[in-house]
Amino acid sequence: MLTNSRMNGMLATMLACLATAGIASTAQAGDIDKAGARYSDVVVQYSDLDLNSGAGNKVLYARLSSAAERACGKEPNMRDLKRHAQYRACYQERLNGAVDKIGTRELQALHESRSRRSVG
Numbered sequence: 219m220l221t222n223s224r225m226n227g228m229l230a231t232m233l234a235c236l237a238t239a240g241i242a243s244t245a246q247a248g249d250i251d252k253a254g255a256r257y258s259d260v261v262v263q264y265s266d267l268d269l270n271s272g273a274g275n276k277v278l279y280a281r282l283s284s285a286a287e288r289a290c291g292k293e294p295n296m297r298d299l300k301r302h303a304q305y306r307a308c309y310q311e312r313l314n315g316a317v318d319k320i321g322t323r324e325l326q327a328l329h330e331s332r333s334r335r336s337v338g
Contacts, residue, residue, distance in 0.1 A: 260285040275324045286312040
């Protein structure tokens with residue numbers, strides 16, 4: 219049979235383990251929430267570009283793509299599937315929104331062709 223002091227020691231150890239596990243899981247959940255909430259606005263200047271040309275639209279698309287990356291934060295490691303999926307969703311949402319907002323036919327066609335290429 220266990221003595222009171224030995225039982226109290228085991229109980230304290232079990233409580234410490236449970237508390238540590240609870241703190242660790244709370245911290246991890248907070249990190250995931252932050253990863254999904256990293257949206258920020260990024261201004262893209264394009265008044266210097268000729269949007270009637272293919273070259274101008276390609277430069278604008280590269281700027282928009284870069285801005286979407288900055289808006290969503292640093293891309294997480296591919297091994298962290300959940301956070302990487304959140305990042306990719308953020309990136310696509312921001313890039314789609316920017317392309318739609320500008321709304322030129324040539325930019326939208328370029329975006330569609332790049333999106334098909336990255337998916338397939």
